[in-house]
Amino acid sequence: MSCNRCKNIAVYSRKYSGESLCSSCFSNSIVQKTAKTISKNNMIRNGDVVGVAVSGGKDSLSLLHVLKKMSESHNFKLIAITIDEGIIGYRDEALEIVRSFCNSLGVEHRSYSYKDLFDLTLEESLEIRENEKTSSCSICGILRRRAIDFGARDLEVDVIATGHNLDDVLQTFIINLLSGDTNKIGWMEPATSTTKMRKIKPFCEIYENEIVFYAFTNEIPFQSEQCPHMNEGIRTEIREFLNSLENHHNGIKNSMYGSVMRLVHTVKDANYKQKRVCQKCGNQCTGEICSVCTMLVNLKQEKS
Ligand code: SF4
Numbered sequence: 001m002s003c004n005r006c007k008n009i010a011v012y013s014r015k016y017s018g019e020s021l022c023s024s025c026f027s028n029s030i031v032q033k034t035a036k037t038i039s040k041n042n043m044i045r046n047g048d049v050v051g052v053a054v055s056g057g058k059d060s061l062s063l064l065h066v067l068k069k070m071s072e073s074h075n076f077k078l079i080a081i082t083i084d085e086g087i088i089g090y091r092d093e094a095l096e097i098v099r100s101f102c103n104s105l106g107v108e109h110r111s112y113s114y115k116d117l118f119d120l121t122l123e124e125s126l127e128i129r130e131n132e133k134t135s136s137c138s139i140c141g142i143l144r145r146r147a148i149d150f151g152a153r154d155l156e157v158d159v160i161a162t163g164h165n166l167d168d169v170l171q172t173f174i175i176n177l178l179s180g181d182t183n184k185i186g187w188m189e190p191a192t193s194t195t196k197m198r199k200i201k202p203f204c205e206i207y208e209n210e211i212v213f214y215a216f217t218n219e220i221p222f223q224s225e226q227c228p229h230m231n232e233g234i235r236t237e238i239r240e241f242l243n244s245l246e247n248h249h250n251g252i253k254n255s256m257y258g259s260v261m262r263l264v265h266t267v268k269d270a271n272y273k274q275k276r277v278c279q280k281c282g283n284q285c286t287g288e289i290c291s292v293c294t295m296l297v298n299l300k301q302e303k304s
């Protein structure tokens with residue numbers, strides 16, 4: 001079968017649109033779609049220094065690859081930032097992959113560790129957590145947000161880009177819904193801006209399986225080993241549920257994404273009236289002290 005956009009042999013069948021694409025037209029379609037998301041949401045501005053949070057997985061390395069291509073014809077600069085959680089036997093391999101990939105692209109790379117920033121590795125935090133109900137990923141996610149904020153300030157970047165894809169957005173929406181955290185739905189915009197930092201998700205309209213194919217067809221050497229804590233939370237079950245829906249109803253994730261974004265704006269407008277800032281760190285929150293500061297104080301108390 002030949003590509004619908006040129007005469008080459010098609011290697012990818014995009015079920016939700018019915019298109020067949022060759023490797024080069026497929027890659028161009030991902031770059032174009034990302035560029036459209038960036039421009040529609042005014043994610044990157046002229047002269048910006050963009051910090052790309054790079055974990056070593058397929059999403060973040062593909063994002064760096066796509067943004068590097070764009071930076072060659074636009075006026076913005078890239079710096080890759082990796083957060084080292086201190087997960088033995090997992091993060092070391094990822095750091096090596098990221099370092100050599102950044103080197104090959106000619107992108108500056110910096111890493112920050114939980115140990116240096118909080119005097120605690122993830123494993124140490126898990127040992128002293130108050131109870132097992134707080135999942136590894138929720139502790140890790142909170143510490144990572146704070147570590148990325150620190151790195152962004154340290155490197156004086158204008159905006160932080162993360163590799164979250166469309167599937168991640170849908171999963172997070174369902175998790176917030178199931179846990180009763182409806183306020184958080186209002187913070188799920190693909191481009192957010194607080195007084196402290198702008199954060200963007202340029203891949204938010206791209207299916208996860210298309211990013212896997214982008215990484216594969218562009219020979220991006222991502223880490224295949226999964227984090228040992230990966231399957232502890234509910235996210236994996238939700239991912240499988242959404243994939244099964246998509247297999248039976250092509251394009252259902254795209255239409256759900258549209259609905260989720262409409263709800264995000266409605267909740268955001270309702271939240272706006274009760275918008276507050278954390279008294280400790282100045283980030284947006286719903287109470288007096290944000291969840292990150294609360295958790296850090298608790299962990300420190302447990303440790304001492
Ligand atoms: S899977 Fe969970 S614990 Fe592992 S790196 Fe990701 S957020 Fe952290």
Ligand SMILES: [Zn+2]
Nearest residue numbers: 003006022025
């Ligand atoms: Zn083609």
Ligand SMILES: [Zn+2]
Nearest residue numbers: 278281290293
């Ligand atoms: Zn705070």
